[in-house]
Amino acid sequence: MSVSLYHTPPEAAAVLAEEIAALKAERNAVILAHNYEYGEIQDLADYVGDSLGMAQYAARSEAPVLVVCGVHFMAETSAILSPEKIVLIPDPEAGCSLAASINADQLRAWKAEHPGAVVVSYVNTTAEVKAESDYCCTSGNAERVIRAIPEDKTILFLPDMFLGSYLRQQTGRNIEIWAGECHVHAAIRPAMVERQRAALPGADFLIHPECGCVSSTMHYLATGALNPEGTHILSTEGMIRHAAASPAQQFVVATEIGVLHRMRKANPSKEFVPIDESISCKYMKMITLEKVRNSLRDLTHRVTVEPTLAARARTAIERMVAL
Incomplete structure (x- = not known):
């Protein structure tokens, strides 16, 4: 395989990893990394996993500072579940094409077309969209979430149309699907x-x-x-x-x-x-060792969610975690 899973040359990575370890101890911080991050980011993280695992670890952690090496909605989720903590993202421009495929106004309009429907949002969504949702889910627990909803209910599933199609075929449920996609997985x-x-x-x-x-x-x-x-x-x-x-x-x-x-x-x-060497997320790969070092050193790029919005979004997230 010619594509590298690393970004920083080994000697520079070793120096930066030492700096990060010292800053992490000084700040009493933990580092959470998504599975799609560069190898050197995963190697120094306290936890590596998917969105659900990251959210669960952040909620359990007693550390006052969380460095979320992932995309922005992941840091938002940690901030919603742990409002008393300092939640940092090393690059605030690390977004998500899937999360950007629907906003709260669009979801409210869709809900108005389907009164009484239950809204299930994939975790790759903004806090505003989560606040308009009944449940959140990940790919790991999406089927359990769908099956937990009464069978007579119409389900609005968003925003990933491929996961939605898969769930509809697997469960046979009445699921309306939003036409969103992750640009990486869609490829x-x-x-x-x-x-x-x-x-x-x-x-x-x-x-x-x-x-x-x-x-x-x-x-x-x-x-x-x-x-x-x-x-x-x-x-x-x-x-x-x-x-x-x-x-x-x-x-x-x-x-x-x-x-x-x-x-x-x-x-x-x-x-x-x-499956193909081109299947790489440019947003995940915006997180580098240097940016992690700078974020910890300067406590920069703090992610917060307005308390009323966070309270509304927390209900859907807690249902996801419970399942």
Whole structure:
């Protein structure tokens, strides 16, 4: 694989990691990193995981300072759950194309078209959208959230149309779906799966339900065109658990390439291949060691959420955490 999962040259990374460790001790801070961050960011973090895991860790932590190495909505979620803490994001421009695909005004208008519907928002949304939602979810617990809602209810699912389509097919529920997408996952097309399946027929295929190939993958599985024993539609954390437990030695991973670092680190004897080397989130990769150092040193880029808005959003987030 030619694409690097690192950003900073090793010698410079070592120096910056030492500075960050000293500042972290001085500030009594913890560092949370998403699975899609650069390898050197994951290596120095106190916690590495998905959005739900990051939110849970932030809520449990007694540290007064949280450095969220991820995108902006993740820092917002930590600020909502831990309003008494200083929540920092190393680069405030680290946004999310999926979260940007719907705003609170659009959601209110959609709700008005479907009175009585239950709103389920994927965690990749702004605090304003969460405040208009009944539930939040991640890809890991989305199906549990849907199944927890009374069967006679119409569900408005937003903003990821691929995850929404997957959930509708899996549960058979009456789900209206917002036409949003993550620009990274949407770029994973059926042709990529077919190309890698032909090249690596013996590999396990791990596919994220956000991906643009998920609907066709489900069709191929149903018709027998893909081997169901070797194809798995899983959340990011599900992929990591599967890779550790599976006897397979080779895996093709259809999600953002940053997760390969954690998989390789946990399973050094196994081979992990990206579905395509281009599947990288430019927003996640805006977080660098230098920016983490600067944020801790200067306590810059603090993320806060207005208390009334945070209280409304917290209900949906707490339901997500509970499930």
